[in-house]
Amino acid sequence: MGYTTLNEETAKEYARTKTSVFAAEADLVCKEIGDGNLNMVFRIEDRGDPSRSVVIKQSLPHARIDDSIHAPLDRARIESEMLVLHDKHCPGLAPKIFDYDREMYAIVMEDLSDHIVLRKGLIRGTKYPRLAEDMGQFLARSLFFTSDLGMDPLEKKELQKRFVNPDLCKITEDLVFSNPYFDADNNKIDPEIRDRAEENWRDEELKKEVAILKEKFMTQAQALIHGDLHTGSVFVTPESTKSFDPEFGFFGPMGFDIGAILGNLILNHASQLWHKPDDADRKDFREYLLSTFKGIWETFSTQFRALWEEHVTTPMESNPVYREDYIERLFADAIGYAGCKMTRRIVGLAQVEDIRSIEDADVRATAQIAVLDTAREFIMKRHSFASIDDVIAVVRKHQK
Amino acid sequence: MGYTTLNEETAKEYARTKTSVFAAEADLVCKEIGDGNLNMVFRIEDRGDPSRSVVIKQSLPHARIDDSIHAPLDRARIESEMLVLHDKHCPGLAPKIFDYDREMYAIVMEDLSDHIVLRKGLIRGTKYPRLAEDMGQFLARSLFFTSDLGMDPLEKKELQKRFVNPDLCKITEDLVFSNPYFDADNNKIDPEIRDRAEENWRDEELKKEVAILKEKFMTQAQALIHGDLHTGSVFVTPESTKSFDPEFGFFGPMGFDIGAILGNLILNHASQLWHKPDDADRKDFREYLLSTFKGIWETFSTQFRALWEEHVTTPMESNPVYREDYIERLFADAIGYAGCKMTRRIVGLAQVEDIRSIEDADVRATAQIAVLDTAREFIMKRHSFASIDDVIAVVRKHQK
Numbered sequence: 001m002g003y004t005t006l007n008e009e010t011a012k013e014y015a016r017t018k019t020s021v022f023a024a025e026a027d028l029v030c031k032e033i034g035d036g037n038l039n040m041v042f043r044i045e046d047r048g049d050p051s052r053s054v055v056i057k058q059s060l061p062h063a064r065i066d067d068s069i070h071a072p073l074d075r076a077r078i079e080s081e082m083l084v085l086h087d088k089h090c091p092g093l094a095p096k097i098f099d100y101d102r103e104m105y106a107i108v109m110e111d112l113s114d115h116i117v118l119r120k121g122l123i124r125g126t127k128y129p130r131l132a133e134d135m136g137q138f139l140a141r142s143l144f145f146t147s148d149l150g151m152d153p154l155e156k157k158e159l160q161k162r163f164v165n166p167d168l169c170k171i172t173e174d175l176v177f178s179n180p181y182f183d184a185d186n187n188k189i190d191p192e193i194r195d196r197a198e199e200n201w202r203d204e205e206l207k208k209e210v211a212i213l214k215e216k217f218m219t220q221a222q223a224l225i226h227g228d229l230h231t232g233s234v235f236v237t238p239e240s241t242k243s244f245d246p247e248f249g250f251f252g253p254m255g256f257d258i259g260a261i262l263g264n265l266i267l268n269h270a271s272q273l274w275h276k277p278d279d280a281d282r283k284d285f286r287e288y289l290l291s292t293f294k295g296i297w298e299t300f301s302t303q304f305r306a307l308w309e310e311h312v313t314t315p316m317e318s319n320p321v322y323r324e325d326y327i328e329r330l331f332a333d334a335i336g337y338a339g340c341k342m343t344r345r346i347v348g349l350a351q352v353e354d355i356r357s358i359e360d361a362d363v364r365a366t367a368q369i370a371v372l373d374t375a376r377e378f379i380m381k382r383h384s385f386a387s388i389d390d391v392i393a394v395v396r397k398h399q400k
Numbered sequence: 401m402g403y404t405t406l407n408e409e410t411a412k413e414y415a416r417t418k419t420s421v422f423a424a425e426a427d428l429v430c431k432e433i434g435d436g437n438l439n440m441v442f443r444i445e446d447r448g449d450p451s452r453s454v455v456i457k458q459s460l461p462h463a464r465i466d467d468s469i470h471a472p473l474d475r476a477r478i479e480s481e482m483l484v485l486h487d488k489h490c491p492g493l494a495p496k497i498f499d500y501d502r503e504m505y506a507i508v509m510e511d512l513s514d515h516i517v518l519r520k521g522l523i524r525g526t527k528y529p530r531l532a533e534d535m536g537q538f539l540a541r542s543l544f545f546t547s548d549l550g551m552d553p554l555e556k557k558e559l560q561k562r563f564v565n566p567d568l569c570k571i572t573e574d575l576v577f578s579n580p581y582f583d584a585d586n587n588k589i590d591p592e593i594r595d596r597a598e599e600n601w602r603d604e605e606l607k608k609e610v611a612i613l614k615e616k617f618m619t620q621a622q623a624l625i626h627g628d629l630h631t632g633s634v635f636v637t638p639e640s641t642k643s644f645d646p647e648f649g650f651f652g653p654m655g656f657d658i659g660a661i662l663g664n665l666i667l668n669h670a671s672q673l674w675h676k677p678d679d680a681d682r683k684d685f686r687e688y689l690l691s692t693f694k695g696i697w698e699t700f701s702t703q704f705r706a707l708w709e710e711h712v713t714t715p716m717e718s719n720p721v722y723r724e725d726y727i728e729r730l731f732a733d734a735i736g737y738a739g740c741k742m743t744r745r746i747v748g749l750a751q752v753e754d755i756r757s758i759e760d761a762d763v764r765a766t767a768q769i770a771v772l773d774t775a776r777e778f779i780m781k782r783h784s785f786a787s788i789d790d791v792i793a794v795v796r797k798h799q800k
Contacts, residue, residue, distance in 0.1 A: 148618050153573065157566040166557040173553065182715045204721045211722040218548050221619050315582045321604045322611040 003104055006058050008032055011042040015054050018108045019098035022046055039076070043111060054098060055112070059105035075247045078165055080107045082246035085224065086138075089145045093138040094243045112242055115235035122231060122268045123354055125285050126238075132292045134241035135234070135261055136299020142243075143254040144307045146224035149317060156251075163224055165250040169217075172227070172248065176344045177214035181207050186349045192365035196372055197347045209379050213336050221251035229260040230341065230352075231268065255333025258300060263338035264352070265293045266374060267345055270367045270399050271354040290392050297334070297388045301327055332382040335391055339378030346371050367399075374398040403504055406458050408432055411442040415454050418508045419498040422446055439476070443511060454498060455512070459505035475647045478565055480507045482646035485624065486538075489545045493538040494643045512642055515635035522631060522668045523754055525685050526638075532692045534641035535634070535661055536699020542643075543654045544707045546624035549717060556651075560621055565650040568627065569618070572648065576744045577614035581607050586749045592765035596772055597747045609779050613736050621651035629660040630741065630752075631668065655733025658700060663738035664752070665693045666774060667745055670767045670799050671754040690792050697734070697788045701727055732782040735791055739778030742771050767799075774798040 006014055012028040015021075022028060027047040034041030039057050046052040059076035086094035096110040121128065144150040146159070179187055182201055189197045200206055226233070227248030235242045269289045272282055305327065312318050345352045346368045355371070358364040377394045385391050406414055412428040415421075422428060427447040434441030439457050446452035459476035486494035496510035521528065544550040546559070579587055582601055589597045600606055626633070627648030635642045669689045672682055705727065712718050745752045746768045755771070758764040777794045785791050 148615070153618060154566040154570060157564050157569065161561045161564055164557050164561055166554040169557065170554060178714070178716050184715075204719060207716065207719050208722040208725055211716040211719060212725065214716055215548070215726075218553060219621050221621055314578070315584075316578050316607065316611040316614055319604060319607050319611060322608040325608055325612065326615075 005060070006040060006042065006056065006104075006106065008042065011040075011056055012044055014104075014106070015042075015044040015056060015108060018101070019054055021052050021054055021098065026052070043113065045111075053111040053113075055095075055109050057107050057109070074165070075168065076105055077102075078163060078168075078249055079245070079247040080105075081162065082224070082226070082249040083107060083109065085146065086142055086226075086243060086246065090138050090141045090243070093134055093141075093241060112235050112244075115237050115240065115242060117232055118234040118236045118241075119231035119264070119268070119353065121236055122265075122289070123271070123357065125272070125281070127285070127288050128236050128238055128241070128292075130239060130241055131236065132295025133299050135296045137303055138241070138243050139254075139258055139261075139296070139300045140303035140307060143223040143225065143257065144304055144311075146251075147222055147254070149308060149312050159224070160221055160251045163250050165227070165248065168227070168248045169250055169252075173214060173218060175349050176340055177210060177217065180344045180346075180348045181210060187347055188349060188351060189347050190361065190365060190368065192361055193346070193368045193372070196369050200343070200347075200372070200376070203376075206376055206379060209336070209382075210340060213333075213340055213379070216253050216333070217256060220253045223251065223254050224249060225252045225254060225257045226260075227252065227256070229257045231261065231264040232352075234261070253333055253337075255330055256337045258297070258330070258334035259337025259339075260341050261296060262293055262334060263341035263375075263378075264345075265289050265296075266338065266342055266395055266399075267352055267371060268354045269293075269395065270371045270374075271358060273367060273399070274358050274360070274363050290395065293395075294388050294392060297331070301331070304330075331385070331388075335378045335385060336382040339375035339382070342371050342375040342378070346375075370399045405460065406440060406442065406456065406504075406506065408442065411456055412444055414504075414506070415442075415444040415456060415508060418501070419454055421452050421454055421498065426452070443513065445511075453511040453513075454508055455495075455510070456506055456508050458507075474565070475568065476505055477502075478563060478568075478649055479645070479647040480505075481562065482624070482626070482649040483507060483509065485546065486542055486626075486643060486646065490538050490541045490643070493534055493541075493641060512635050512644075515637050515640065515642060517632055518634040518636045518641075519631035519664070519668070519753060521636055522665075522689070523671070523757070525672070525681070527685070527688050528636050528638055528641070528692075530639060530641055531636065532695025533699050535696045537703055538641070538643050539654075539658055539661075539696070539700045540703035540707060543623040543625065543657065544704055544711075546651075547622055547654070549708060549712050559624070560651045563624055563650050565627070565648065568648045569650055569652075572627070573614060573618060575749050576740055577610060577617065580744045580746075580748045581610055587747055588749060588751060589747050590761065590765060590768065592761055593746070593768045593772070596769050600743070600747075600772070600776070603776075606776055606779060609736070609782075610740060613733075613740055613779070616653050616733070617656060620653045623651065623654050624649060625652045625654060625657045626660075627652065627656070629657045631661065631664040632752075634661070653733055653737075655730055656737045658697070658730070658734035659737025659739075660741050661696060662693055662734060663741035663775075663778075664745075665689050665696075666738065666742055666795055666799075667752055667771060668754045669693075669795065670771045670774075671758060673767065673799070674758050674760070674763050690795065693795075694788050694792060697731070701731070704730075731785070731788075735778045735785060736782040739775040739782070742775040742778070746771050746775075770799045 008030045012030045028044050029047050030042050030044045032040060033043050039059055042056040044054050080100050083095060084097050084100055087097040095112055097107065099108040148156055226243060226246045227250055228245065229243065233243065233245045235244050269286055272286050308323050355364065355367055358367060374395055408430040412430045428444050429447050430442055430444045432440060433443050439459055442456040444454050480500050483495060484497050484500050487497040495512055497507065499508040548556055626643060626646045627650055628645065633643065633645045635644050669686055672686050708723050755764065755767055758767060774795055
């Protein structure tokens with residue numbers, strides 16, 4: 001049948017045939033809602049029952065044909081296949097996938113337009129009571145079931161070939177693990193914190209630890225990780241949490257995903273001092289952030305341990321002494337990666353609205369330096385924290 | 401042109417066209433010297449100048465066609481491509497490759513029939529004065545140039561896909577890292593050492609450390625490793641050292657290759673007490689083995705450091721504090737893997753002639769227990785040895 005580019009008319013019929021969401025006679029309405037650059041994104045709704053709707057994301061032909069933009073082609077495939085796996089392993093915690101069509105480079109999925117991006121919600125000071133539990137579950141299930149613990153090691157090695165993602169890994173290797181630690185051209189460093197950034201550049205022990213975390217990112221095929229799980233890759237309502245945008249997916253260290261979401265909560269925590277000037281509210285929201293930080297780790301580790309106890313029966317891996325050591329090592333990784341993710345958002349290329357939207361330069365610098373100090377301690381002490389409460393004590397010390 | 405099975409006649413012409421070893425008019429003689437099971441192996445010699453000879457190894461069609469023996473097909477390809485890379489990165493330390501023909505599943509390489517298998521040479525008590533230097537160089541160059549340090553990380557990720565080797569990795573995962581640590585059906589445990597073997601099975605801390613080394617073997621894509629570099633995979637003369645049989649090759653932890661050769665030297669060391677009854681000779685040869693053990697690590701680490709200093713210019717990796725930490729971690733890995741390799745050869749399925757050929761059961765048991773005790777200490781203390789001399793002190797303590 002081959003590839004044809006969908007338009008608002010053909011997308012309606014495509015959606016009707018590829019899902020059972022709509023009745024055969026349903027009166028459908030379709031709107032293109034993407035930025036039109038690499039993908040077309042269509043939202044199709046049943047006019048007679050607006051609760052019935054789907055989204056179709058289709059990779060554009062120039063992204064598939066032009067050799068000079070090789071990356072987007074494979075990126076679309078990887079994103080689609082990641083979404084299929086997330087829906088399988090974590091139903092309800094990622095968009096539901098109705099169809100993935102390799103020929104059409106199209107994926108038909110749940111419409112999440114009633115959700116908002118978590119980062120925006122947190123900046124507004126909205127609490128999401130399900131967030132800790134849902135993210136902890138998402139992390140535990142998506143990581144466990146794509147590791148040698150939760151899947152056949154032979155199949156895992158074959159699956160790994162499908163998720164070799166060099167171009168997007170390179171972006172992370174540079175922007176997260178290299179550029180923030182020297183005077184790279186594309187760093188973005190506010191003049192008020194230049195001295196503090198340079199302090200990191202002279203700190204050979206810190207740079208050694210970051211290099212070790214980078215090496216682990218580049219070599220440890222522990223599980224199929226999301227690869228970019230910051231608060232901009234999670235959609236929420238107070239009742240629902242959905243991981244999204246897994247185009248950076250590859251087999252890497254589990255701690256990188258855990259640390260991504262934890263580190264971004266701490267970035268928001270640092271920003272809340274000034275975004276919520278009323279003192280009682282501010283304190284309360286910051287406590288919510290820290291309890292979510294703790295809750296994500298606790299749900300993750302409890303659930304990961306439960307999955308291990310339920311599914312792992314091989315002689316070497318069913319040893320509880322090994323299991324607890326494994327979880328301790330995940331904890332150290334997660335805190336270390338959280339520190340790396342925090343640092344790159346303060347001095348690196350792609351910064352975050354949480355901090356950027358603080359208009360007063362001195363106030364912003366205070367928050368930025370607090371983040372850098374917290375991050376350094378996360379990275380340097382990650383092996384010696386006895387508990388998540390010890391980690392939170394470091395946040396409280398630097399982000400008063 | 402497609403595939404045809406070579407015979408002694410066609411192999412001669414094949415060798416003539418694929419290499420420049422023979423003159424056009426040379427009178428060639430050819431003999432099939434393989435076991436004929438999965439491969440044909442032809443040795444072709446110039447009758448007029450017997451110093452001119454090559455070997456052709458061709459994978460047999462049933463190994464290529466029969467689905468039930470999928471492994472050998474990919475095994476032949478991986479072995480050939482590994483040999484090509486070893487010849488490229490370590491000229492002189494692996495067989496010279498004249499041609500690799502993907503259609504014919506044939507590789508034309510240097511004839512090594514003047515060499516013998518290192519294990520056999522050591523059992524005879526032959527010293528190889530070049531061994532430490534050559535093996536150290538082979539390890540340093542083959543590992544460095546296939547790691548993210550010595551090659552472009554983007555290319556490394558693509559190369560990794562070609563060396564996914566699930567079936568052969570599974571053999572190692574079972575025989576090296578699992579079965580020796582419980583009452584597996586295919587273990588082979590002499591009655592005299594049954595109690596000592598069971599001691600390991602009850603040692604949860606030892607089993608945890610082995611599980612960590614297993615996990616690293618299964619997940620750490622650090623470099624393209626040989627994967628089976630024991631003393632049976634090295635061909636030697638007093639003047640020459642050639643690594644061979646890299647069919648287990650895949651991207652794994654460097655320390656696994658280093659530990660394989662080191663552990664097998666210690667197995668021979670344990671056996672020499674009885675194979676060389678004359679005391680002065682015995683002591684002298686055992687000292688040679690320990691100085692080779694030390695020399696391999698020292699050459700490896702010195703050469704690896706030199707390659708790093710020469711080739712690595714990226715900001716995070718050129719940090720000498722990181723470099724020294726990296727080499728320290730390789731040291732711990734190498735000693736840990738040496739311990740795993742020693743243990744599997746005493747209680748696991750595939751044992752070694754060094755130990756097996758000790759006929760007196762009590763004497764053999766003494767050697768076996770000495771190896772198990774040494775191995776346990778290698779595995780448990782690998783992170784705390786300050787130097788290779790400290791490791792050698794452990795050998796001397798247990799293998800008097």
